Amino acid sequence: EIVLTQSPGTLSLSPGERATLSCRASQSVSSSYLAWYQQRPGQAPRLLIYGASSRATGIPDRFSGSGSGTDFTLTISRLEPEDFAVYYCQQYGSSPWTFGQGTKVEI
Amino acid sequence: QVQLQESGPGLVKPSETLSLTCTVSGGSISSYYWTWIRQPPGKELEWIGYIYYSGSTNYNPSLKSRVTISVDTSKNQFSLKLSSVTAADTAVYYCARISVTPRGYGMDVWGQGTTVTVSS
Numbered sequence: 408e409i410v411l412t413q414s415p416g417t418l419s420l421s422p423g424e425r426a427t428l429s430c431r432a433s434q435s436v437s438s439s440y441l442a443w444y445q446q447r448p449g450q451a452p453r454l455l456i457y458g459a460s461s462r463a464t465g466i467p468d469r470f471s472g473s474g475s476g477t478d479f480t481l482t483i484s485r486l487e488p489e490d491f492a493v494y495y496c497q498q499y500g501s502s503p504w505t506f507g508q509g510t511k512v513e514i
Numbered sequence: 515q516v517q518l519q520e521s522g523p524g525l526v527k528p529s530e531t532l533s534l535t536c537t538v539s540g541g542s543i544s545s546y547y548w549t550w551i552r553q554p555p556g557k558e559l560e561w562i563g564y565i566y567y568s569g570s571t572n573y574n575p576s577l578k579s580r581v582t583i584s585v586d587t588s589k590n591q592f593s594l595k596l597s598s599v600t601a602a603d604t605a606v607y608y609c610a611r612i613s614v615t616p617r618g619y620g621m622d623v624w625g626q627g628t629t630v631t632v633s634s
Contacts, residue, residue, distance in 0.1 A: 439618040444559075451608055451624040452551075452559065458618025495559055499619045503574040504561040 409434050409498050413507035420512065426483040428510045430496035435476045440500035443472055443481045446509075447492045455494075456481065486512070516541035518609050518625035526603075526632050532596040536609030536625055543567050543590045547612035549621065550583060550594045552605040560605075564612060565592055599632045606630075 410433040420426055430441070438459035444452035454463040456472035459479055469484040483490055491514055496507040522534035536548070549564040563573035565583045573581050577596070585592040596603060606629050610621040 442618070442620045444621070451610075451627050452621070453624070454613075454620045454622045457613070457615070457620030457622075461617045463620060463622060497559075497561075497621075502572060503576065506559040506561070508558045 408503055409436060409501050409505055411496050411498060411505055411507035413494075413496060413510045415510060416508075417511045417513060419514070420486055421514065422486050422488055424486050426481075426486055426490070426512055428481040428483075428494055428512075430474075430479040430481070430507050432477045432479070432498060434501070436479075436498045436500040438475050440498055441472075441474070441479050442497045442499070444495045444497065445490075445492050446495065447489075452495065483512075516611065516623050518611065518623055520607060520609050520625045520628040522628060522630070524629055524631060526599055526630060527634050528600055528632055529598055532594070532599050532603060532630055532632075534594045534607055534609075534628065534630070536592050536594075538590045538592075538611075543585065543587055543592065547614065548585070548592045549610050549612055551608045551610060551621070552603075553608070553627075554602075554605045562594065562596075562607075601632050604630065604632045 412431045414429045441459040443456040446452040460472045471482045493509045493511045517539045519537045526532045544567045550562040565571045580597045582595040606627040608627045609625045611623040613622040
């Protein structure tokens with residue numbers, strides 16, 4: 408099973424600042440099979456990034472994904488108030504599909 | 515636009531079978547993969563398994579002995595059954611659509627989630 412480790416656990420930032428979230432895999436993951444999700448309190452997750460770097464439909468361009476192999480990054484260039492949430496990475500490259508433990512972006 | 519809605523009992527007794535249905539509206543269940551995800555209180559997301567509209571499945575090995583996912587294309591629904599439940603199965607259960615493109619995979623449409631509590 409591929410374990411995804413996200414860091415930091417919590418990121419304390421202010422609106423307008425840049426957020427950099429990390430996702431490290433215990434084994435190499437094909438870039439096509441790495442996705443990022445945002446989850447606001449009480450809501451279902453929302454797909455942000457698929458294929459490590461492709462934005463999902465309707466996702467603002469302040470969200471970007473990068474990385475390959477075992478190291479992936481989600482960057483939010485300028486935080487908006489609605490971006491304060493929990494972010495999860497997920498891999499589809501190997502069964503069972505697994506999620507990271509999440510990074511909470513808080514004010 | 516495609517919407518998903520989970521339905522089923524919110525309370526299940528220990529050792530019984532949890533049964534949930536996801537109804538797909540605004541689009542066809544055909545030509546997509548569909549999946550179930552759960553999230554225990556205060557914890558991260560856990561993938562349960564997926565089904566293709568044709569009926570082929572793949573389950574998380576940690577749950578495989580207790581899980582069955584099925585599809586009913588005539589009703590535009592897919593379902594989850596989890597047997598022999600314990601308190602550890604208490605969670606919010608989500609259904610979602612899996613989008614498969616040349617650039618990669620992603621769960622691009624989600625239901626709102628349904629809370630299932632296992633308790634006597």
